[in-house]
Amino acid sequence: MYHYNDFDEAFVRERVSQFREQVARRLDGSLSEDEFRPLRLMNGLYLQLHAYMLRVAIPYGTLNSAQLRQLAYIAERWDKGYGHFTTRQNIQFNWPQLADVPDILLALADAGMHAIQTSGNTIRNVTADHFAGAAADEIEDPRPYAELIRQWSTDHPEFQFLPRKFKIAITGAPNDRAVTKAHDIGLRMVRDANGAHGFEVIVGGGLGRTPMIGKVLRAFLPTADLLPYLEAVVSVWNLAGRRDNKYKSRIKITVHELGIEEISRQVEARFLETRAEFKGGDQAILAEIGSHFAPPAFAPRSTAAYEAARSANPAFRSFADTNLAAHRAQGYAIVTISTKAHGATPGDMTAAQMRVVADLALAYGHDEIRISHEQNVILPHVHKADLPALYLALREAGLATANVGLISDIIACPGMDYCALATARSIPIAQEIATRFDELGLEQDIGALKIKISGCINACGHHHVGHIGILGLDRAGVENYQITLGGDATETAVIGEKTGPGFAADEVVDAIERLVRAYLALRLTDDEAFVATYRRLGAAPFLDALYQREVQIHAAE
Amino acid sequence: MSRPFTPKVLTANRLRQGDAVWLTEDDRWTTDPLEAELIEDEAHADIRLIFAQSQRNYVVGAYLADARAGARGPEPVHFREAFRSRGPSNYAHGKQERF
Ligand code: SF4
Numbered sequence: 084m085y086h087y088n089d090f091d092e093a094f095v096r097e098r099v100s101q102f103r104e105q106v107a108r109r110l111d112g113s114l115s116e117d118e119f120r121p122l123r124l125m126n127g128l129y130l131q132l133h134a135y136m137l138r139v140a141i142p143y144g145t146l147n148s149a150q151l152r153q154l155a156y157i158a159e160r161w162d163k164g165y166g167h168f169t170t171r172q173n174i175q176f177n178w179p180q181l182a183d184v185p186d187i188l189l190a191l192a193d194a195g196m197h198a199i200q201t202s203g204n205t206i207r208n209v210t211a212d213h214f215a216g217a218a219a220d221e222i223e224d225p226r227p228y229a230e231l232i233r234q235w236s237t238d239h240p241e242f243q244f245l246p247r248k249f250k251i252a253i254t255g256a257p258n259d260r261a262v263t264k265a266h267d268i269g270l271r272m273v274r275d276a277n278g279a280h281g282f283e284v285i286v287g288g289g290l291g292r293t294p295m296i297g298k299v300l301r302a303f304l305p306t307a308d309l310l311p312y313l314e315a316v317v318s319v320w321n322l323a324g325r326r327d328n329k330y331k332s333r334i335k336i337t338v339h340e341l342g343i344e345e346i347s348r349q350v351e352a353r354f355l356e357t358r359a360e361f362k363g364g365d366q367a368i369l370a371e372i373g374s375h376f377a378p379p380a381f382a383p384r385s386t387a388a389y390e391a392a393r394s395a396n397p398a399f400r401s402f403a404d405t406n407l408a409a410h411r412a413q414g415y416a417i418v419t420i421s422t423k424a425h426g427a428t429p430g431d432m433t434a435a436q437m438r439v440v441a442d443l444a445l446a447y448g449h450d451e452i453r454i455s456h457e458q459n460v461i462l463p464h465v466h467k468a469d470l471p472a473l474y475l476a477l478r479e480a481g482l483a484t485a486n487v488g489l490i491s492d493i494i495a496c497p498g499m500d501y502c503a504l505a506t507a508r509s510i511p512i513a514q515e516i517a518t519r520f521d522e523l524g525l526e527q528d529i530g531a532l533k534i535k536i537s538g539c540i541n542a543c544g545h546h547h548v549g550h551i552g553i554l555g556l557d558r559a560g561v562e563n564y565q566i567t568l569g570g571d572a573t574e575t576a577v578i579g580e581k582t583g584p585g586f587a588a589d590e591v592v593d594a595i596e597r598l599v600r601a602y603l604a605l606r607l608t609d610d611e612a613f614v615a616t617y618r619r620l621g622a623a624p625f626l627d628a629l630y631q632r633e634v635q636i637h638a639a640e
Numbered sequence: 641m642s643r644p645f646t647p648k649v650l651t652a653n654r655l656r657q658g659d660a661v662w663l664t665e666d667d668r669w670t671t672d673p674l675e676a677e678l679i680e681d682e683a684h685a686d687i688r689l690i691f692a693q694s695q696r697n698y699v700v701g702a703y704l705a706d707a708r709a710g711a712r713g714p715e716p717v718h719f720r721e722a723f724r725s726r727g728p729s730n731y732a733h734g735k736q737e738r739f
Contacts, residue, residue, distance in 0.1 A: 109655070110655070110656070110697075112696075112697040115696060116655075116696060116700050116701070130653055130658055130700060130701070131658075132660070132720075132723060132724055133658070133659055133660060133724065133727055133728065133733070133734040133735075134657070134658040134659055134734075135658040163731075163733055177728075177733075178733070179658075180656060180657055180658065181655065181656050181657075181658065182656060428730045428731075431730075499719075499720060499723055500723070500728035500729050500730055501728060505720075508723075508729060510728075510729065510730045511729050511730070514730070557719075557720075560717070560718055560719070561719070562719060
């Protein structure tokens with residue numbers, strides 16, 4: 084776990100005291116809203132439909148128990164007792180009052196956290212594989228590199244007024260859990276022929292109005308060249324990016340318009356300069372950062388208690404089958420705690436639940452916690468012998484829902500329940516789908532299926548890469564939901580295909596049920612996942628089910 | 641012939657609290673949308689908007705929103721405004737806390 088050094092600490096506190104003065108000057112009228120808005124956005128403070136919203140970075144999704152406790156304290160002291168985890172590994176507080184925000188930022192600084200560059204046309208919070216440092220399939224823990232990127236990008240003087248926001252995701256594993264292909268830059272660790280570690284650099288991915296899967300800019304970048312190379316990419320885009328049109332300013336459009344070859348040529352030329360400028364200081368810092376991410380001392384212990392609980396308790400077995408992932412150390416597991424109890428708001432966690440998770444991380448998880456872009460909470464290092472006790476404590480706190488990767492494990496952005504940019508609500512649709520399939524008792528039978536919901540074209544809910552994507556729109560003053568099918572967020576990323584006319588709010592859950600029932604009828608075996616059936620058969624039979632075409636044909640006969 | 645004017649209310653968010661408020665006939669900002677002034681004349685709407693925008697140390701982002709006369713006061717036309725006057729649908733927070 085990285086701890087702020089004196090420089091980080093002084094910098095963050097300085098920013099808090101600057102913001103305190105800015106808020107005071109806004110409140111006494113010496114700053115207008117036009118003057119104040121960019122200043123508050125630089126500190127992650129938005130004005131939403133019902134209140135201010137403070138977006139706090141959880142760098143590369145990593146927290147320790149003290150930090151989670153501090154988030155719980157903030158939620159209770161200055162908000163309404165809960166927080167909302169987002170697809171960018173941030174936490175959002177939905178109800179702060181303006182005058183309290185400097186105190187909240189100070190409380191964050193006390194725990195080594197901040198809200199800097201969670202908004203604005205800057206390099207945003209670097210996101211990472213939420214199983215980083217624990218996953219069995221990992222080549223190397225990507226978080227030291229992510230922390231290096233955080234330090235480099237924070238307050239980077241050249242990159243404070245970019246053409247638009249810039250998002251970087253990183254993974255150290257071949258199975259991509261960080262959606263690297265839908266980021267401005269995606270970094271996937273790979274090995275070269277000699278076994279040396281490097282990054283495949285993917286550029287120009289992104290969702291939103293013009294969804295695009297990123298293209299490979301460099302098949303193998305030695306890890307030591309990471310910062311000079313990133314500096315080259317961002318500075319090329321900083322000059323070439325379109326500042327005349329907000330919808331064309333992201334690097335995906337620059338790549339699309341100039342072509343990957345031309346971008347590559349410019350980046351490589353600039354890289355020769357940036358590499359000469361980085362004189363190895365970054366590598367010294369990386370080595371120092373790396374020492375903070377040493378893996379915990381994993382101890383060999385018997386897993387007999389785990390096996391016994393599995394055979395004795397079917398509910399525990401179901402939890403273990405669904406919510407555990409393979410750990411690199413013998414006898415250990417990665418535990419995903421779902422925030423998506425059927426009917427709950429995806430990504431929301433109460434202060435009391437945060438404290439339970441913090442306690443459990445201390446007791447059983449080497450004091451490590453991760454937040455996933457799928458809006459769940461992870462204990463990355465739990466010995467299997469401790470799982471039965473952990474499960475009981477989670478159940479007590481309403482946190483033992485066994486649905487990770489299943490139909491009710493839905494990504495949903497805040498939508499029009501909170502977000503000022505929304506065109507429709509997302510949360511109630513997620514709640515109703517989860518409740519419906521729970522009542523039908525079909526969830527386990529359906530198996531792996533990712534539904535992702537966004538409340539507007541900005542696609543914070545990643546709907547384009549959901550197996551089933553749902554986009555909420557405003558059609559002539561009525562909420563309307565457009566469905567996409569066959570999207571994929573992993574290393575085989577694809578953008579889902581639009582189906583056709585959208586559905587009213589009270590029709591969309593039935594529409595999803597028709598799709599899922601069609602899948603159950605069409606799949607070859609129980610193991611063939613929804614998206615595999617979709618790939619095998621194409622859209623046609625799903626569209627028939629969605630639009631009830633057979634029904635109409637029969638009716639016309 | 642110009643199109644008939646859709647009645648409006650003037651709404652904004654309070655600077656300190658960030659919550660939604662509506663302008664009343666007697667120049668107050670109220671948290672109860674039913675107390676809002678229903679503006680039925682375009683020229684008057686322009687005047688009220690200029691007034692609202694001058695209240696820059698009290699409210700942020702003032703705008704005119706479509707409304708219609710209801711039994712107890714102005715009612716929102718668009719669902720976005722209905723949500724603003726009520727609060728989120730997943731918790732009983734926001735304006736509906738009062739109900
Ligand atoms: S997708 Fe749209 S509605 Fe949802 S959080 Fe993003 S901007 Fe708001």
